[in-house]
Amino acid sequence: MASTFAVETRTRPPAAARGAIRIEDVVKIYDPDGAAVMAVDHCSLEIPAGEICMIVGPSGCGKTTLLNAIAGFHTITSGSIHLDGEMLCGPGKPKADPGADRIVVFQNGALFPWKTNLENVAFGPVVQGKMSKKEAHDKARAMMADAGLSGTEHNYPGEISSGVRRRVEIVRALMNDPSVLLFDEPYRALDSLTKSVMHEALLEIYYRNKVTIFFITHDLDEAIFLGHRIAVMTTRPCRPKKILEVDIPHPRDYSVLTSKRFRELMDETLGAVHEEAIKAFELGEKEG
């Protein structure tokens, strides 16, 4: 299919039909025991449909807080978040409803250990009542096969490597045909070798399923390798400090890592991140 390929070899993300996120003036203040902690401060960020937007920032700066607000795990104090023009949360509706259009891939993985991989992947459509158990299992099997996960269907997540687990988790999300995937440092615990495999696998999945990706990481290599854009966040309270365009055309593979452009982007990102990291370090920030 030459046409899709032509679309893919662009710097900018392909125009996907849905998945545009608009974050406007979002403020989140935690109030543990009356001591107000401002985690996110008038943060605005627009992510066009189909973009891979990497969020980079020091630990404890409020990245997860922002992600949780989009996913609907907690309220925001003010501001609004829209998905494809529809308000998820905002004035009069402090908390978004979690739903299968925005699926989170968690830092430590959240496949249900008591369900087999196949049951995990089939979970979404079954609980939503969209498919019968059999239909869901058939589709899950097919999708797992596409992702090279055949043979692990009847294993429990605890029996497979965490690299494979992450892949199963992504397939579980894709089963629901989401508009947005939200990643919260999903590869943090992996060694660099496995990570590199995961990155290429993720891009491959992305090329086949055009979704918007909101991806938190602290690994700059990862950020540049995967992203269309990188939003470098300030130390708490969190808001974009600098937004970098990664003008390396997709599809990418690992040879990108050694390219000159990659190094230049690295220098640029490092500069921005470093300043914030020092600030965070001096403040003694910890993650929440």
Place this chain on the structure above:
Amino acid sequence: MRRAALSAQNISSVRSLTSTEDVVALLKTTAPFQQASEDALRRIAALARRESYAPGDVLYRLGDAADDLYIMVSGRVDHALGTGSGARTLNQTMKPGDVFGWSALMKDQYRRLAQATCTERAELLRIDGHALVGLLEADPATGGAVLSRFSTLITQDFTLPEELVHVLSVAKRVEQVPLTRASMDDLVLLLKKTMPFQVVSDEMLRRVAKLSRRERYHPGEIIYRVGDQSDDIFIMVSGKVEHALGLGSGARTLNQTMNEGDVFGWAALLKDQPARLASTTCLEKAEVIRMAGNDLIRLFESDPATGDVVMSRFATMITRDFTLPEELAQVLKIPKRGEEAPPTGLGLTMYRMALWVKSPWPYLMVAGFGLFLAFWYLAVEVWQLPRFKEMPGITTVVKEWLNPDPTYGLSVYTSEYYQHIWVSVRRVAIAFLLATGLGVPLGLFLGWSRNFREYVFPVFETLRPIPILAWVPLAIIMFTGSETPVIYLTFLASFFATALNTMLGVESIDESYTRAAYCLGANKWQVFGHVIVPGAMPFIFTGLQISVGVAWFSLVAAEMVSGQYGLGYVINSSYMMVRYPTIVIGMVTLGAVGYTTSALVRIVGDYMMQWRVRELALGAR
């Protein structure tokens, strides 16, 4: 980035003053060079320049071209990582023989990553990195070991940006020296020393031996490196090899001695792992057996029964002996012929039993019992210790127990014996089932619903610590007859234990699971059914184990107070009637029956939590 040139005018080269001998002596104190031959050191010394620096001299700055490697002779040099306000000085004192300026050895790293400043008059050796690598490459025997030591040092000493640590490795020069094939018997003997093969029949081992080649490597030779195709697995026969895990970021040398029979290169057995995960270099003349992983797997597919065990032993080795990223340690599973049946609970139990029998533990257990019984015998019947005089001796008890016509009316030949057991078991069963049926739901809701918990938990926590004996009067007043009060008392403690553990189980569930379920479109009740209940299951079963235990405990207390049957009653009434051997019979029976019920609960738990059993089976190895 601004580049600062080295302030060359401050440096006085004192190279001419130094003899090669001095330099060689110094190099010998340098960790990476310690193993290098005199000859190699001489050649390295020829590359070295000796220089001295004054305080304040900057040796190099961040971003400078990284050409030379430095070795400390004397003085003091400080390092600072990072730029501008972010720069932080490394708190590291350099001793003579210490090396810095690593970048000169790194692949794809043409610039300095730190700034080095002389703080006390310093003397240093400088070696051109390129020339050094060239020299080491020309002599892989020494070079491999030296470079791999360097890479270890780099990762150890510096907290460098991980992704930058790529040490050059010696160019590939692997000349394998196939041995004349040793006799089959020899190979079989060697294979037998290998843990995974210990369970394999000789006949099968012979077939494994047929797949094997025996090879010899010289120091410095690289057996394989990260990313190579992983075809073969290796078994150590003699010599020494070194493994370095990971690339760049993770590269670290495994500090591991390989003994005869140890296996390495098992990436060849890993599922979805076509490439090597580590580099392995020969350090001392080594002999190995190698065989193609796929051949081995195919061979064991023809005999899945043995194959399963062998593969699971390989998995054990991999997870236990190596601190590999756990995500990679998944050994190929041999599919059973016909269907792809996952191992059943029974199979697993049998396997564990088999392992247990082969381990030293059964002997320890037997020895423990032996000592206990011997002490009993000696204390009562031989030494007749003061406090043991009145005690029934072991021979008396056993004789009474196995007597068809027992002196005190109770032995394995009398039907009363079984009636007592039956009554007690029935009471415990009823109480236990009631406690489970009420305690589990209560615990689930206590853990799940904040409101419910606010109502109920304070009451619950007030009642829970009241000892069972304190309930006796109320129980007798509340319930008529002799049976219901006993069951009620037996039930109480079990119920509390079950409910409390279930509640803790719900609290133990990681929030990510509930969040993930909501993300995937589950409603509140679906979250309850699909996440809360199964997630609390491990704690629930821990609670149930405790619950059967305390059920027996309370039962005996209750039976001593009221009731006309049961083991507690036997013990109490025998005491009243001075039938001492019968007391012991009752006690031992109680122990055995109690243990059995507790084991049953565990088996049911394992059966219901296959996922956990399999997880633990992987983890515990």
